[in-house]
Amino acid sequence: MKIFSGTSNRPLAEAICSYLNMELGQVEISRFKSGEIYVRYQESIRNHDIFIVHSLSHPVNENLVELMVMIDAAKRASAKTIHLMIPYFGYARQARKKAPRQPISAKLFADVLTKVGAQRIITVDLNSDAIEGFFHIPVDHLTALDLMIHHIENLAIPNPIVVSPDAGRAKMAERLANRLNAPFAMLIKGQSHPHEAKKLQLVGDVEGLTPIIVDDIIDTGATVLNVVNELHQNGALPSYLCASHGLFSDDCINQLSDNPYIRQVIVTDTIHHQLEDNPKFTILSMAE
Ligand code: R5P
16 A cells, blocks of 8 residues: 655645554656646556545646546556545536526536546545435545544633534534534524524524534635634624634634634634644644
C-alpha cells in the first residue's frame, strides 16, 4: 500500500502517514505556463494499492482536474487498486435539482471520478447521505461527529443546548444532543414574501443556555451568522459552532472572529487552513 497526496491538503496526508507509521509517497505535481497540470509518480506503483489524499476544496475545479490527472497517471502506471481519500467532497451541495434545468453536479463528478479509474472513495460528512448511492464503487462515508462529541464533552460546557441550523442537519444535531444529554433546538425557514430573505423561526427555548450549533459546512458563514443572531435575540449566551468542513470563503474567518456572540469555532482538518494563532478556532484532526 502507498499513500500519495494532492496539493490541496498535504498536512492531512502527512498526519495520516504519521499515524500509520509510513512514508508519504513521492509524486511531482506542477503546472505548465498555460495552467495545465503535470503529474508524475516519483516511485514505482506497479501492482500497489494506492491511496490519494486530496480535498475538493477551493479552488475546487483546479483540485478536481488535479485529482483526475493523478488517477489517470496511477492507472497508466499499473497501480493495482486506486482509492481516493477525499476528506471534503466539493459539489456535494448540488445533489438534487431544486429547480428545472439545473445539473446534479454531485452525481456528475461521482461518475467522472469512477470513469477515470477510482475504485473506492473514502470521504467525510457528505452534505447529503444520498450521494453515497451516486457511486457504483464502494464508499466509506466517515463522520467527524464522534471526534466533535469527544472534544465537546471535554469542554464540559454548562447548560448547553444543541442547535441544528436547518432540518437537513437535525439528525446530526440530535445525536450530539443525546450524547451530551442536552436539549435540542432547530431553526426552520419561515414564510417569505417576494424579494425578501426568508426569516428564520426558532423551534425550542434557548434563553440563558449556551448553544452548540452543528453543521456540515461553514462556507461564507452566512448560515451560522444568521443562526447566531437569531439565538442571541432569543436570549441565548454566546455560541459554539461545530462543523466538519471549514471552507471559510470570502471574509468568513474575520466575521466569525469578530462576532461577540460566537465563543468558539470547532472544525476538522478535512480542509487545510493556517489558524493555529487564532484563539477562536479549534481544528480537530481526522487523520486517525
Ligand atoms: C447547507 O446545506 C449546508 O449544510 C451549510 O449550512 C451551508 O452550505 C453553509 O454555507 P454558508 O456558510 O455559505 O452559509
